[in-house]
Amino acid sequence: MRDNGRYGPPSPSAAGLKALAVTLEYAQKNTGIVRALHVLSSANQKSGFDCPGCAWPDPESRTLAEFCENGAKAILDESTRKRVTAEFFAQHSIEDLKGKSERWLNEQGRITEPMILRPGKAHYEPLSYSAAFSVISRALLSFAPEQVAFYTSGRASNEAAFLLSLLTRKYGTNNLPDCSNLCHESSGVALKESLGIGKGTVRLSDFTKAGLIFVIGQNPGSNHPRMLTSLRDAKRNGATIVSINPLIETGLRKFAHPQEPAALLQGGEDISDQFVRVRVNGDQALFRGINKALLALEPNCPTCIDRTFIKKYTEGIDGVEEKIRATPWEQITKESGVPQEEIEGLARLSSQSKGTICCWAMGLTQHQNAVAAIQEVTNYLLLTGNMGRAGAGACPVRGHSNVQGDRTMGIACTLPEPYVKNLDSELKIKAPTTPGLDTVATILAMANKKIRALLSLGGNFLSASPDTEFTEIALAECDLTVQISTKLNRSHLITGKTAIILPCLGRTEIDQTSQGKQFVTVENSMGIVHSSQGNLKPAHRDLKGEPTIIAELGAALFLSDSEAGALPWNALAQNYDAVRDLIERVVPGFDSFNKRVRQPGGFELPNGPRQRHFTTVSGKAQFIRSSLSRIEVEKGELLLMTVRSHDQFNTTVYTDNDRYRGVHGTRKVLLMNARDLKARGLASGDPLTVTSHHTASDGQKDKRTLHGLVALSYDVPAGSAVAYFPEANPLIFLESFAARSRTPSSKSIRITVSRESK
Numbered sequence: 207m208r209d210n211g212r213y214g215p216p217s218p219s220a221a222g223l224k225a226l227a228v229t230l231e232y233a234q235k236n237t238g239i240v241r242a243l244h245v246l247s248s249a250n251q252k253s254g255f256d257c258p259g260c261a262w263p264d265p266e267s268r269t270l271a272e273f274c275e276n277g278a279k280a281i282l283d284e285s286t287r288k289r290v291t292a293e294f295f296a297q298h299s300i301e302d303l304k305g306k307s308e309r310w311l312n313e314q315g316r317i318t319e320p321m322i323l324r325p326g327k328a329h330y331e332p333l334s335y336s337a338a339f340s341v342i343s344r345a346l347l348s349f350a351p352e353q354v355a356f357y358t359s360g361r362a363s364n365e366a367a368f369l370l371s372l373l374t375r376k377y378g379t380n381n382l383p384d385c386s387n388l389c390h391e392s393s394g395v396a397l398k399e400s401l402g403i404g405k406g407t408v409r410l411s412d413f414t415k416a417g418l419i420f421v422i423g424q425n426p427g428s429n430h431p432r433m434l435t436s437l438r439d440a441k442r443n444g445a446t447i448v449s450i451n452p453l454i455e456t457g458l459r460k461f462a463h464p465q466e467p468a469a470l471l472q473g474g475e476d477i478s479d480q481f482v483r484v485r486v487n488g489d490q491a492l493f494r495g496i497n498k499a500l501l502a503l504e505p506n507c508p509t510c511i512d513r514t515f516i517k518k519y520t521e522g523i524d525g526v527e528e529k530i531r532a533t534p535w536e537q538i539t540k541e542s543g544v545p546q547e548e549i550e551g552l553a554r555l556s557s558q559s560k561g562t563i564c565c566w567a568m569g570l571t572q573h574q575n576a577v578a579a580i581q582e583v584t585n586y587l588l589l590t591g592n593m594g595r596a597g598a599g600a601c602p603v604r605g606h607s608n609v610q611g612d613r614t615m616g617i618a619c620t621l622p623e624p625y626v627k628n629l630d631s632e633l634k635i636k637a638p639t640t641p642g643l644d645t646v647a648t649i650l651a652m653a654n655k656k657i658r659a660l661l662s663l664g665g666n667f668l669s670a671s672p673d674t675e676f677t678e679i680a681l682a683e684c685d686l687t688v689q690i691s692t693k694l695n696r697s698h699l700i701t702g703k704t705a706i707i708l709p710c711l712g713r714t715e716i717d718q719t720s721q722g723k724q725f726v727t728v729e730n731s732m733g734i735v736h737s738s739q740g741n742l743k744p745a746h747r748d749l750k751g752e753p754t755i756i757a758e759l760g761a762a763l764f765l766s767d768s769e770a771g772a773l774p775w776n777a778l779a780q781n782y783d784a785v786r787d788l789i790e791r792v793v794p795g796f797d798s799f800n801k802r803v804r805q806p807g808g809f810e811l812p813n814g815p816r817q818r819h820f821t822t823v824s825g826k827a828q829f830i831r832s833s834l835s836r837i838e839v840e841k842g843e844l845l846l847m848t849v850r851s852h853d854q855f856n857t858t859v860y861t862d863n864d865r866y867r868g869v870h871g872t873r874k875v876l877l878m879n880a881r882d883l884k885a886r887g888l889a890s891g892d893p894l895t896v897t898s899h900h901t902a903s904d905g906q907k908d909k910r911t912l913h914g915l916v917a918l919s920y921d922v923p924a925g926s927a928v929a930y931f932p933e934a935n936p937l938i939f940l941e942s943f944a945a946r947s948r949t950p951s952s953k954s955i956r957i958t959v960s961r962e963s964k
């Protein structure tokens with residue numbers, strides 16, 4: 207095997223002029239400079255479109271270029287001039303396309319026509335949208351509702367998501383797996399139980415009021431670059447920033463804002479004051495340690511623990527305090543990998559802080575103990591009274607740009623009580639009461655032939671899911687798979703017996719219906735709902751917007767629906783204001799939706815904890831007691847985390863480079879500590895066989911093998927390893943997921959490695 211990679215040291219600083227140069231290069235390749243400037247000028251502006259990248263909120267005052275390198279890549283990737291037409295599918299058989307990489311598939315451009323793959327055929331063939339809707343609705347009517355699942359990826363707008371929620375509930379199922387199941391589900395489950403709302407509690411303005419910010423299990427330099435501006439501003443205002451991460455990620459070292467010449471000249475400003483190199487999966491123990499150290503400080507520092515807040519607003523302190531005190535330091539330091547003095551130092555920092563924010567992302571959510579770890583962080587915020595006041599609170603940093611909004615709109619396996627009541631009273635839709643299947647359960651049900659059809663609103667179900675080979679087998683068991691997509695990906699190739707692609711408009715494009723230009727709405731990571739309207743000519747004149755597609759499918763499916771008050775699907779397809787009027791009637795918090803969303807910058811959804819109003823059953827925030835649990839590795843095993851490179855958006859790979867980590871020209875690497883390499887007689891560049899191990903609850907042992915990765919010596923803590931998502935997904939067991947949230951543990955996979963035999 208030849209190693210095509212070129213490796214260098216990690217970048218010392220994030221963004222800077224290099225980011226501008228890369229953006230221009232990407233523009234040249236995809237859209238040309240003129241088109242690029244046109245589309246980028248509208249990104250994240252109050253009258254423009256919401257960047258289809260991450261869910262980081264927009265600041266109140268916007269600059270002319272309110273986007274980052276990676277947002278620009280997502281925008282330019284969507285606005286490419288390349289097209290995947292019916293001729294493309296006539297030229298390329300499915301077998302031929304299966305041999306191509308995700309990167310190649312994405313590079314072919316935007317899909318322009320609805321396509322169908324009929325049973326046993328080698329090629330997709332074109333059909334009209336309406337013909338596709340009748341094939342799909344006939345199939346759906348031939349199945350029982352519980353035999354069908356509807357997947358949503360978090361780029362879908364509120365309007366599309368709400369229409370899908372109506373369609374599925376009327377059809378009769380709660381089977382609504384989504385990308386959130388693979389992502390921040392652990393945060394939602396943890397925070398709902400602790401605070402009564404499964405969302406974060408901070409506002410963007412809190413960053414400049416904070417004294418201490420923990421950035422836990424997050425790589426904002428690559429995945430939320432605009433967050434670096436907020437961290438920089440926080441730091442300029444005196445905040446201390448602590449990165450808790452096994453890796454020293456470039457964006458958390460130094461940041462040079464591309465629009466600030468002074469910062470560029472100085473090579474950037476420092477971001478993190480301290481790097482806490484926790485062991486992979488050691489965060490629950492680390493926060494237990496911080497809480498323990500704070501309790502120990504209390505006699506000499508009465509404000510270290512906020513007893514007034516605890517007494518007035520919370521429940522459960524006694525059991526939790528007892529548990530924290532009883533956890534031995536020895537266990538805490540062993541499981542977290544962080545020395546006691548360092549943990550005590552963090553507690554002292556906390557005691558001096560005027561307000562503390564805890565930010566986190568996938569480094570915390572994708573472990574078996576994720577819910578408990580997040581609740582340990584929440585316990586910390588409650589102990590210190592860092593909740594519902596300026597410069598303090600919980601900040602789960604969401605992934606996809608509208609993943610939070612999709613949940614609010616009803617993309618969930620169970621619906622909240624008020625939503626169910628309103629659906630019934632306002633729209634005469636009786637939502638099914640059986641909870642639906644999440645992503646992991648859907649894959650299992652497909653494999654068991656219990657799910658016969660999967661319809662996906664965006665995303666790449668196959669490559670985003672764990673256990674790739676098993677998921678392939680499961681998908682192939684389906685009778686029908688349908689995808690509403692902008693670009694080609696592997697989920698279009700590994701399909702049910704019949705497969706349909708319904709291409710759609712992207713965020714960047716003008717959505718014109720018979721009722722004029724439409725706009726959609728989204729909700730960012732901090733609960734602000736605002737509008738999004740593209741400014742580019744559509745990739746093809748016949749492309750439909752996502753809301754139109756779902757509504758027209760609704761019209762085809764409920765053709766014979768003549769009940770009084772039946773939904774006017776065809777009218778909804780043409781007029782998104784009418785969809786928003788329905789949202790207002792069903793989803794709490796959306797009063798005067800059409801009016802308020804037209805205010806520049808949008809409006810904020812209700813969020814109780816911001817006012818110390820906790821919507822738990824008792825009305826009090828809950829301290830949650832848990833035992834420390836860390837995944838045990840056996841002798842010779844490493845704990846593998848799968849991460850994103852700097853040049854991908856989830857399963858969409860832009861290039862094979864990861865500039866900040868110094869990896870170029872390949873993604874097929876396993877980053878390992880030099881000591882671990884040496885102990886195995888391995889060196890950088892060696893081809894590897896990687897085997898993952900899983901022990902089921904009944905003691906049954908299982909393994910998976912992945913070939914083709916190359917070893918690379920990197921500053922990874924001994925005992926752990928890093929590989930890229932989605933290449934490493936075949937190693938993740940479907941049954942290995944977080945307790946209670948069922949989020950696959952993509953950040954704690956037990957592996958062994960050996961040199962690949964020739």
Ligand SMILES: Nc1nc2c(c(=O)[nH]1)N[C@H]1C(S)=C(S)[C@@H](COP(=O)(O)OP(=O)(O)OC[C@H]3O[C@@H](n4cnc5c(=O)[nH]c(N)nc54)[C@H](O)[C@@H]3O)O[C@H]1N2
Pocket residue numbers: 259260261276277389422423424425426428429430450451452453455484485486487488489567568569570604605606847848849850851852854855856857953
């Ligand atoms: N450009 C770009 N932007 C994106 C995305 C993208 O792919 N590309 N994806 C979007 C989506 S959907 C999401 S969810 C977010 C993801 O954003 P992130 O969560 O930042 O993404 P990951 O690459 O999964 O990085 C996880 C980080 O957690 C660390 N980590 C791993 N295990 C542990 C652990 O046990 N403890 C701690 N403390 N840290 C750990 C890793 O070293 C890494 O720095 O980004 C969103 N934004």
Ligand SMILES: Nc1nc2c(c(=O)[nH]1)N[C@H]1C(S)=C(S)[C@@H](COP(=O)(O)OP(=O)(O)OC[C@H]3O[C@@H](n4cnc5c(=O)[nH]c(N)nc54)[C@H](O)[C@@H]3O)O[C@H]1N2
Pocket residue numbers: 358359360361362385386388389390568572605606663664665666667669670671672690691692693694695710711712713752848849850855856857858931932934935938952
């Ligand atoms: N091993 C491992 N696995 C992971 C993760 C990990 O960290 N490690 N992270 C998980 C996370 S956090 C997430 S969120 C999931 C992501 O899971 P998904 O959301 O399912 O995957 P994406 O790669 O974001 O989906 C990309 C596809 O979406 C389609 N698309 C893009 N834009 C649009 C649009 O505007 N409309 C429509 N209809 N389609 C569009 C394109 O066809 C594109 O190919 O992956 C998860 N899987």
Ligand SMILES: [Mo]
Pocket residue numbers: 385388389390604605606
């Ligand atoms: Mo995500």
